[in-house]
Structure formats: structure tokens, C-alpha cells
Amino acid sequence: MNFDPNCVFCQKQPSEYVLESKLVIAFWDIHPVSKGHLLIIPKRHVTQIWDVTGEENLELVQMVADAKKLLDAKFKPDGYNVTINSGAAAGQSVFHCHIHLIPRYWNKVTKRVGAIPGQFLVPKARPEFKDLD
Template identity: 50%
Template sequence: MSDCIFCKGLPRVMENDLCYALYDIHPVSPGHALIIPKRHFEQIFEATSEEMTAIRDLLVRMKGEIDSERSPDGYNVWVNCGEAAGQIVMHAHLHLIPRYRGQAVDVRGHAKAGD
């Protein structure tokens, strides 16, 4: 899709045939990365088995890159599916979020009860 930011030529840290990885421009933690399928579809549930394998491959490779550069103490792997779940860019993607000891973590996102 021509108006989709993830379908445009963004700077990539690494890629394979079916997806690519980059650092989030609005990280919630230092080293926050995105794993993005090259084919445009809105939710991860629409990915083919080949795309899921490619996503996993980059998830593991990107974790290795972040481990080497930043030595985090843990990770969140995060997927928002649909606007109600906090998805902002309507192109499926995974967040790989490094976490560090002493860092405040809110795994619920920004939603509050009653929102």
C-alpha cells in the first residue's frame, strides 16, 4: 500500500526474504525493535506459515544483535492486533523490547480500566 509507512523504503537493520527489522523511532526502551513482514496485511493472524517462520528467524537474529550491543536483562515480545488493542500502524508487526533491571515496566500498554 502506497500510504503505509512500513511498505515504504525504511532503513533496515536486517532482513530476510519475507520480513525486515528496524529500530522503533519512538522506543519504549533503549534498543526497542520492530519485526515487519514485507507483504502488507493488518494483523499477525493473517501471516502465512512461511511468514511466521521468517518473523521468528528475524526475532531471534535481532535479539542477538541487541544482546551484543546492549546486554539487556530480559525482553518483551509484543503484538497489538487492531485499533482497540493499541495498533497504530495497520500493517502487522512485532515489537522486540529489551528490558533492564530497575526499569519500570507496564506490560498492559497505555490503556486504563474503563478506557
């Protein structure tokens, strides 16, 4: 597996993994936007989503689904943002491909200001939308 000794994500230890497959891991974001914010990454050091292999891509997508099930059971969020920032101009600050899975809760203020698109788009409770999921 490719490994970058200068990459903070490559330094993650198995004790920090929330979920793991053959090629992909998930762990809690150290600066979460909301309770349950997970990062999902390929184990191999790869900078951009565009550079993952077909097998890594399949496992990334499966891990997002598996992580959602875990977060549904643990935190019962009202919705999710699934975000990939690709490149500095798009807000990527750690250059190891990663997917943000961000649980959203009605009437909760986000905790982090930064480069995750949509983080301010959680509306106040709107009863007309609550039962559309």
C-alpha cells in the first residue's frame, strides 16, 4: 500500500477506525461539523477521488452506506451531507482523498466554519419537509 509519512490520514491507527474494509477506513473527524461527522478514506495514500482504483471506488461507496447505517443507529440524524472536496480551490485541506459523511439535525447549529460546502444549509425546523424522507 502507498503510504505518505507526512500525511495525517496515513498516520491513523487501527484503534481510531470506526469501520474498516480491505481498502477503506472510516474514522471520526477531529473537527466535526456535527455529532457523528465521519471521514471515509482509501487506506492507500491517494490525493484525489479521481485517482482511486475501481475497487477502491466500490469500497468507498459501500463504506458510505455502511457508515450511514451505523450513524442512523447511534445518533438518529435527520439527514446527511456527503461531501468530497477535490483540490485546494474546492476547499481540500488534507491531500489524501476523503469523503465527509456529515449527519444533520433539525435546529442544530454547525460547529465548524470552513470549506465544507453546504455546512450552513441546515434549515430551521420546517414541518412541511420533515416527513419527506
